[in-house]
Amino acid sequence: MHLRRPRWLTASAIAFLVPTLLVGFATAALAATTALPGDPTKGQTLYSSSTCSTCHGPSLGGGIGPALHPIKKLGDAKDPLDPQYLISTITAGKNGVGGYGAMPAKGGDSKLKDQDIKDLAAFIIKQNQITGPVPLAPGPLAISTIEWVTVGILAMLALTYVLSRYNMRWIARKSGHR
Numbered sequence: 001m002h003l004r005r006p007r008w009l010t011a012s013a014i015a016f017l018v019p020t021l022l023v024g025f026a027t028a029a030l031a032a033t034t035a036l037p038g039d040p041t042k043g044q045t046l047y048s049s050s051t052c053s054t055c056h057g058p059s060l061g062g063g064i065g066p067a068l069h070p071i072k073k074l075g076d077a078k079d080p081l082d083p084q085y086l087i088s089t090i091t092a093g094k095n096g097v098g099g100y101g102a103m104p105a106k107g108g109d110s111k112l113k114d115q116d117i118k119d120l121a122a123f124i125i126k127q128n129q130i131t132g133p134v135p136l137a138p139g140p141l142a143i144s145t146i147e148w149v150t151v152g153i154l155a156m157l158a159l160t161y162v163l164s165r166y167n168m169r170w171i172a173r174k175s176g177h178r
């Protein structure tokens with residue numbers, strides 16, 4: 001009777017821990033590739049509702065100001081997608097660097113808060129990440145999909161196996177004691 005509780009606990013601990021770890025790893029992997037300074041969805045809304053689109057184009061293609069996607073290297077930044085560079089450029093504006101006109105501080109929209117500017121920077125980075133040079137070709141993409149699906153199936157099989165073993169032992173122990 002005293003042994004029953006720990007076994008039950010171990011099985012549920014495993015049932016709980018394995019998915020948690022998997023989700024944790026997936027989240028960590030995602031976070032590593034998309035370390036954004038803010039919320040890109042809010043940034044997108046701000047971009048369209050603020051002054052930005054007038055000068056940089058409704059779909060970031062440029063106009064009076066340089067294209068933001070694919071982002072132009074203006075000459076004063078090593079990496080124009082560096083969050084700090086984007087945040088300080090949007091906050092302070094820019095003038096005479098890339099041979100365009102002038103960008104007023106905050107695009108002339110003094111209502112923009114610090115967080116809004118971070119969200120705008122996140123939106124610009126995200127856009128440049130999505131259609132950047134990273135997407136996998138069909139072949140490698142298929143292989144990577146198959147690999148991940150296989151890993152998923154194996155993990156579920158292993159979990160099922162572990163759980164059923166514990167269950168069987170538990171049943172055996174119970175009926176043995178009767």
Ligand code: HEC
Binds near residue numbers: 099102
């Ligand atoms: C009045 C036109 C105008 C508005 C409005 C405007 N910009 Fe600009 N923006 C420019 C110009 C012109 C430049 C380039 C300045 C230079 O070359 O010195 C620029 C540069 C930039 C850069 C640097 C791009 C790079 O390739 O390094 C970013 C980022 C940027 N703007 C974001 C924004 C955002 C976000 C908004 C809205 C809050 C905005 N801009 C509003 C005209 C504008």
